Amino acid sequence: MKPAPFEYLISDSLDEVIEWLSQAGDTAKVLAGGQSLVSAMNFRQVTPSVLIDLNNLTTLSYLQLAADGTLHIGAMTRQRQLELETAVLCPLLYETMPHIGRPQIRNRGTLGGSLAHAAPAAELPAVMVALDAELVARSGRGERQLSARHFFVGPYRTQLAADEILTEIIIPPPHSRTGTAFVEFSRQFSGLAVLGVAVVLALDEDTICRHVRLAYLNAHATTYDASATAQHLMLNEAYTPALLEEVTQTIAYQDLNPLGSLHGTSSYQRHLATVLTRQAFNTAASRSQGAAQ
Numbered sequence: 339m340k341p342a343p344f345e346y347l348i349s350d351s352l353d354e355v356i357e358w359l360s361q362a363g364d365t366a367k368v369l370a371g372g373q374s375l376v377s378a379m380n381f382r383q384v385t386p387s388v389l390i391d392l393n394n395l396t397t398l399s400y401l402q403l404a405a406d407g408t409l410h411i412g413a414m415t416r417q418r419q420l421e422l423e424t425a426v427l428c429p430l431l432y433e434t435m436p437h438i439g440r441p442q443i444r445n446r447g448t449l450g451g452s453l454a455h456a457a458p459a460a461e462l463p464a465v466m467v468a469l470d471a472e473l474v475a476r477s478g479r480g481e482r483q484l485s486a487r488h489f490f491v492g493p494y495r496t497q498l499a500a501d502e503i504l505t506e507i508i509i510p511p512p513h514s515r516t517g518t519a520f521v522e523f524s525r526q527f528s529g530l531a532v533l534g535v536a537v538v539l540a541l542d543e544d545t546i547c548r549h550v551r552l553a554y555l556n557a558h559a560t561t562y563d564a565s566a567t568a569q570h571l572m573l574n575e576a577y578t579p580a581l582l583e584e585v586t587q588t589i590a591y592q593d594l595n596p597l598g599s600l601h602g603t604s605s606y607q608r609h610l611a612t613v614l615t616r617q618a619f620n621t622a623a624s625r626s627q628g629a630a631q
């Protein structure tokens with residue numbers, strides 16, 4: 339199918355893009371990598387009357403490490419650039435990137451596009467929740483920062499207003515002795531995940547848990563932040579197999595609400611959550627110990 343007719347606008351000025359968006363409101367859509375939007379338009383699931391192309395906004399494509407250790411990433415940064423440049427800057431992102439589609443998808447797809455699209459099975463929303471990122475949004479009304487923790491409000495729904503665009507993602511510096519891990523299961527490598535988990539964990543020299551965050555993809559109707567339960571059970575406790583078992587079982591069987599699909603029933607997804615959570619925590623714990631060397 340072909341998309342419904344639309345007016346096409348492109349500019350290298352962010353101010354002009356914001357102005358167009360303010361005028362068009364919810365009749366407009368912004369185009370980033372097009373890896374989700376173009377097929378949705380072709381299937382006429384989305385029929386914007388104005389399409390505003392962000393691809394000339396080269397000023398929104400960057401990775402910058404600030405002096406205080408905060409990592410700033412432009413919303414139009416291609417997923418491929420994240421894959422190539424985050425090994426040292428952000429190991430959790432680096433570990434995640436190969437799981438997203440195929441190289442061709444990552445060559446075009448952007449970080450901002452994946453977050454704004456908010457697919458429940460997408461990797462980057464879960465990683466940004468685990469990293470406790472802040473998302474910067476601009477509109478004609480000004481700029482605001484949104485916490486990734488509250489950004490994903492439903493399947494394919496975020497806190498962004500129709501006239502707002504994401505401009506930057508800010509990742510705070512890691513706590514000392516932090517280890518991270520990303521694990522997912524899909525029926526084929528780089529295929530849609532049946533379930534996945536991102537963990538950020540800091541253990542002190544006595545293996546007492548000093549910081550923990552974790553988030554899931556495809557374990558709920560939307561990206562799921564399980565950090566509150568993990569923090570309640572783990573903070574200031576020694577990291578032991580018994581503690582890990584308690585956390586894993588509580589989250590998989592009390593917190594998560596996987597919807598099930600052709601690729602796995604909800605009870606299979608819960609079982610998967612126990613296996614992947616255990617694996618991710620143990621990897622993050624050993625990396626936390628390694629970070630101290």
Ligand SMILES: Cc1cc2nc3c(=O)[nH]c(=O)nc-3n(C[C@H](O)[C@H](O)[C@H](O)COP(=O)(O)OP(=O)(O)OC[C@H]3O[C@@H](n4cnc5c(N)ncnc54)[C@H](O)[C@@H]3O)c2cc1C
Nearest residue numbers: 370371372373374375439447448450451452454460503504
């Ligand atoms: C074959 C295939 C396999 C894929 N596999 C995976 C996968 O395994 N995991 C995964 O996570 N994704 C996967 N994707 C999706 C891919 O990661 C997309 O890149 C991503 O979902 C959207 O990013 P994009 O830059 O292409 O955004 P677009 O498709 O251009 O836009 C998506 C939505 O976000 C909005 N948007 C884009 N940028 C902004 C912005 N800066 N501010 C506000 N709104 C914005 C658009 O208006 C649109 O509504 C796959 C896609 C394909 C085609």
